[in-house]
Amino acid sequence: MLEFRNVTKRFETPGGQEVNVLQDVSFTIEDDEFCVVVGPSGCGKSTLLNLALGLIPASVGEVIHNGKTVNSIVSSDVGYITQDANLLPWSTVLENIMSPLEIRGVPKNERREKAMEWAVAVGLEKFVDFYPGQLSGGMQKRCSIARTMVYDPAMIYMDEPFGPLDAITRTILQETLLNLWQSKRKTILFITHDLVEAIALGDTVVVMHGQPGMVKTRIPIPLSRPREIRHLAASSEFVELHTKIWSYLEPAANQQEENELI
Amino acid sequence: MSTQMQQRSSTALDGEVIAPKTSTRSQRDRKWRIKVTIGQVTAIVLILAIWQLVSGRLIATFLISSPTGVAKDFVDLIQTKTMWQDILTTSQELVLGYGIGVIFGIAVGVLMGSVKFLSDVFEPIIAGINGIPKIALAPLFLLWFGLGIWSKVAQASMIVFFVMYYNVYMGMLSISPMLVKLFQVMGAKRGYVARKVVLPSLSVPIFAGLKASVPFAMIGVIVGEFIAADRGVGYFVLQATQQFDSAGLFSGILVMVAMVLIGMGIVGFAQKRVLYWQKVGNGR
Numbered sequence: 054m055l056e057f058r059n060v061t062k063r064f065e066t067p068g069g070q071e072v073n074v075l076q077d078v079s080f081t082i083e084d085d086e087f088c089v090v091v092g093p094s095g096c097g098k099s100t101l102l103n104l105a106l107g108l109i110p111a112s113v114g115e116v117i118h119n120g121k122t123v124n125s126i127v128s129s130d131v132g133y134i135t136q137d138a139n140l141l142p143w144s145t146v147l148e149n150i151m152s153p154l155e156i157r158g159v160p161k162n163e164r165r166e167k168a169m170e171w172a173v174a175v176g177l178e179k180f181v182d183f184y185p186g187q188l189s190g191g192m193q194k195r196c197s198i199a200r201t202m203v204y205d206p207a208m209i210y211m212d213e214p215f216g217p218l219d220a221i222t223r224t225i226l227q228e229t230l231l232n233l234w235q236s237k238r239k240t241i242l243f244i245t246h247d248l249v250e251a252i253a254l255g256d257t258v259v260v261m262h263g264q265p266g267m268v269k270t271r272i273p274i275p276l277s278r279p280r281e282i283r284h285l286a287a288s289s290e291f292v293e294l295h296t297k298i299w300s301y302l303e304p305a306a307n308q309q310e311e312n313e314l315i
Numbered sequence: 316m317s318t319q320m321q322q323r324s325s326t327a328l329d330g331e332v333i334a335p336k337t338s339t340r341s342q343r344d345r346k347w348r349i350k351v352t353i354g355q356v357t358a359i360v361l362i363l364a365i366w367q368l369v370s371g372r373l374i375a376t377f378l379i380s381s382p383t384g385v386a387k388d389f390v391d392l393i394q395t396k397t398m399w400q401d402i403l404t405t406s407q408e409l410v411l412g413y414g415i416g417v418i419f420g421i422a423v424g425v426l427m428g429s430v431k432f433l434s435d436v437f438e439p440i441i442a443g444i445n446g447i448p449k450i451a452l453a454p455l456f457l458l459w460f461g462l463g464i465w466s467k468v469a470q471a472s473m474i475v476f477f478v479m480y481y482n483v484y485m486g487m488l489s490i491s492p493m494l495v496k497l498f499q500v501m502g503a504k505r506g507y508v509a510r511k512v513v514l515p516s517l518s519v520p521i522f523a524g525l526k527a528s529v530p531f532a533m534i535g536v537i538v539g540e541f542i543a544a545d546r547g548v549g550y551f552v553l554q555a556t557q558q559f560d561s562a563g564l565f566s567g568i569l570v571m572v573a574m575v576l577i578g579m580g581i582v583g584f585a586q587k588r589v590l591y592w593q594k595v596g597n598g599r
Contacts, residue, residue, distance in 0.1 A: 106500055126499050133500040139493055143515045143592040152511065153501045184592050204501070 055082045055105060055208065055242065059114035061265075062100050073265035074100050077114070080259055080268055084207075085238040089255035091245055091298070093309065097266030098244045102212050105242065106133060118208075132201035132209040136216050138193035140185040146196050147172060147181040153204040171199040175229060191222035195229070202233060208240040215250065227253060227282050235279055248302070252294050253282045260298055262305035269301045380561035388562035389569055398551070402570060405536055405548040408464045409574065412471025413532040419472070420479020421521065427480075428487020445477050449535075453542045462543055471535030478531055479524040486520030487513075519593070522586045529578040533571060548574070 062075040075097040082088040090098050103109045104116050107123045116123040118131075140149045150168040159167070172181050175195040185193055194214065201209060215223040231254065234241065245251050251258045252274055260269045276290060285291050363382045370381035380388075392398050427434040427441075453470055460466040490513060498508050540549025548570050555563030 106496075108496055126496075128500055128502045131500060133497055135493060135497060137493070139491070139497050141494075141511065141515070143518075152498075156498075156501055156503045156507055186592070 054084055056117040060111045061113035063112040076265035076267050078268050084240055087241045087256045089243045089251040090259045091251040092261035096261045102210050130207045132206040134201055134211045134214045136213045138197040142185050145182050150199045150203050171203045175199045191218055211243045213244055224283050253285050260301045377559045380565055384562040385565040389566040392566045401548050401551050404546045408467040408536045409532055412468040416472035416475025417479050420476045421483050424480045424483025427484050449474050450538050453538050457543050467536045467539030470539040471532040474531045474535040475528045478528045482520040482524030486517045490516045518589055525582045530575050533575050
């Protein structure tokens with residue numbers, strides 16, 4: 054379980070001014086919940102993740118991970134999937150997937166076996182001896198997902214992981230992710246600026262916007278699982294949810310439009 | 316000619332004719348390479364021919380010698396025992412100067428790249444010292460380290476140090492902080508990050524430095540030998556110059572070039588071994 058309790062994050066600008074990036078953010082992610090945070094860029098979504106991972110401290114309030122206040126880098130039982138795949142370019146796909154097991158001192162044979170299993174699970178079995186530079190963006194992303202799943206963390210943080218991919222690849226990877234999540238229940242905090250993605254994946258969607266970023270609402274997504282993402286957008290339930298969440302974002306959009314016209 | 320035309324029109328009509336297209340491409344590549352080689356050989360032959368023709372006719376032989384003169388002298392030279400002693404001395408100076416410069420350059424670069432306080436304090440100082448034309452220090456090194464090989468070693472390692480230091484320091488700064496954070500979240504300790512993330516990231520700038528340093532080390536050594544020495548290839552060249560023996564001078568330079576090329580070859584060989592992943596990555 055992860056809880057943000059009245060979290061405010063303040064940064065100092067190079068000019069010495071203090072700017073609030075997040076203001077009084079409170080919400081809870083239950084075990085095995087797929088929680089998606091959606092909002093426009095600049096609303097502090099990624100800052101939220103950095104706080105949860107203990108990469109930066111909160112200015113006010115606290116983040117509580119499994120009953121403990123986060124005050125240094127969280128490195129037990131959590132996974133982190135970033136916007137770029139962040140693979141080691143000098144290691145093969147299999148070596149990349151094996152690296153967290155190596156860190157955990159898993160014996161070599163077992164490492165290979167498990168990594169191979171996950172390479173198969175994400176559809177990279179034919180590419181295990183390839184170097185990341187030889188793979189497409191989607192395949193690199195698959196590799197980074199396998200690298201996280203292989204050590205079976207209970208909680209996974211994902212920061213716009215499918216952002217840089219094309220629409221088709223993104224849909225396929227979303228389906229892969231949901232299938233994996235379906236079979237291996239995990240707590241997921243997923244950050245995105247894509248409303249469709251948020252509804253398609255999440256159990257709950259947390260809507261954020263503003264500068265400083267604030268949580269506007271938290272909406273449960275009652276769509277049944279397993280979901281077939283490629284046909285989801287046509288269903289009336291989906292359209293309804295989309296309209297509802299958009300209504301929260303619309304004032305922010307209008308505001309932003311004005312700001313950008315100035 | 317006509318078959319090539321046919322192939323071209325068939326590929327234009329349907330994109331499925333892949334095999335003949337790739338074969339003509341590799342053929343074209345090979346033809347291009349042959350053309351380039353012919354061009355290079357022609358250029359070299361032409362330069363040598365002009366040199367040969369001009370020598371003794373337009374410009375005095377003692378000034379520029381001639382290709383045949385240099386060739387003859389070079390063959391004679393590498394059969395003498397003294398030349399090999401000179402080569403041995405210069406090689407020693409080169410290897411020691413290069414080695415010491417590389418080790419210190421990497422060490423200081425890593426240190427400065429990892430401790431912000433040190434880099435804030437020392438970076439401007441190092442930049443200042445680097446501003447000294449290092450050749451101007453040769454007399455000082457002579458004073459400190461004597462007439463033997465160590466003044467040359469010092470001169471070479473001084474130059475190599477800065478080349479390596481800047482490459483490694485910049486390399487340290489360009490290591491992806493995201494990658495390091497990711498591995499920390501995965502549970503990696505400092506040692507693991509250093510071995511598996513930092514060191515491989517540095518291998519690229521280190522090899523860039525190693526390659527650039529070889530000719531710089533040679534400059535350091537030769538300058539040292541020019542200032543004061545009683546053996547070495549640089550000493551030989553200086554002697555030849557003072558005796559207006561231009562064939563000997565050019566032969567000595569040929570020996571230096573050969574030594575630098577051998578050094579570059581060794582580094583290049585090691586680079587291919589260590590940076591295997593880079594080539595694979597780029598050849599997508």
